[in-house]
Amino acid sequence: MPKARKQFGQHWLKSEKALSKIVSAAELSERDWQSQSPKDRVLEIGPGTGILTRQLLQQAQAVVAVELDRDLCPILMQKFGKIENFLLLQGDFLTIDLDVLLEPFPKFQHLNKVVANIPYNITGPILGKLLGTISNPNPKPFDSIVLLVQKEVALRICAPAHSTHFAALSVRVQYLAQAEFICDVPAKAFQPPPKVDSAVIRLRPRQIATPPTNPRRMETLIKSGFSSRRKMLRNNLKSQIEPDQLGQILEELGINSQVRAEDLSVENWVALSDRLTLDSDNSLDSDNSIET
Numbered sequence: 001m002p003k004a005r006k007q008f009g010q011h012w013l014k015s016e017k018a019l020s021k022i023v024s025a026a027e028l029s030e031r032d033w034q035s036q037s038p039k040d041r042v043l044e045i046g047p048g049t050g051i052l053t054r055q056l057l058q059q060a061q062a063v064v065a066v067e068l069d070r071d072l073c074p075i076l077m078q079k080f081g082k083i084e085n086f087l088l089l090q091g092d093f094l095t096i097d098l099d100v101l102l103e104p105f106p107k108f109q110h111l112n113k114v115v116a117n118i119p120y121n122i123t124g125p126i127l128g129k130l131l132g133t134i135s136n137p138n139p140k141p142f143d144s145i146v147l148l149v150q151k152e153v154a155l156r157i158c159a160p161a162h163s164t165h166f167a168a169l170s171v172r173v174q175y176l177a178q179a180e181f182i183c184d185v186p187a188k189a190f191q192p193p194p195k196v197d198s199a200v201i202r203l204r205p206r207q208i209a210t211p212p213t214n215p216r217r218m219e220t221l222i223k224s225g226f227s228s229r230r231k232m233l234r235n236n237l238k239s240q241i242e243p244d245q246l247g248q249i250l251e252e253l254g255i256n257s258q259v260r261a262e263d264l265s266v267e268n269w270v271a272l273s274d275r276l277t278l279d280s281d282n283s284l285d286s287d288n289s290i291e292t
Helices: 016-026 051-059 070-080 120-131 151-158 168-176 215-225 243-252 266-275
Strands: 041-045 062-067 086-090 113-117 144-150 177-185 198-205
Touching: 016 051, 016 113, 016 144, 016 177, 016 198, 041 051, 051 062, 051 070, 051 113, 062 070, 070 086, 120 144, 120 168, 120 198, 144 151, 144 177, 151 168, 151 177, 151 198, 168 177, 168 215, 168 266, 215 266, 243 266
Parallel strands: 041 062, 041 113, 062 086, 113 144
Antiparallel strands: 144 198, 177 198
């Protein structure tokens, strides 16, 4: 097994139980090259030594693996290079254009699922590229996204409103996708073990039934609303709207005027965004990213 590199956030998953949970959560259809019906074509980000890749290749119609570490690519090609449903791309997932790179490979196009053990230090940017943002959703959403992430981040992504883990990240992701916590993965499941526990999550991208009329306004409100978790929402937003006026609007929407940001559901944020008219001189530009 090659030595894991700290600069790439590498930790090799070794737990067969965790691997089984990840593959099961992906709900892959059996591959059949002769069938005319669509089958699952999987994107794997950071295949590492290929322990997950091997299991994906057994079920998926196609697997496109994107690996940043040049030294790992020869190892992956030696293992899987002759397998017909495997394609390896060397590069940074955050900067490559998948559609362009896959143009010469028709049978690897139209990827519909993501299954990956991603580097924890770039979880936010990866989510941003896979899902898009509230104001700019991914125009080609995946059917499902199964990720192994830091447990603390997983809890925030999947947290319901009113919970201690519910945060700006929760709203941003849950606006774009249904989020489900699959299972815990302890640090000892990796070599070398990370300093934190991990978890498997599944995201099912969706289109919200009633989107906000001004998505960028909603992004601004979420960022400001969660800027200080101990303060009531009307105090966090006082630079944009007078607190008493906001309190009145909240009550008109059936929301307690004393709420904090974590007490508002995704639907509440949409409704509030649509009711508020922000002064253009005081509005904040969204940073157009998903922060963890």
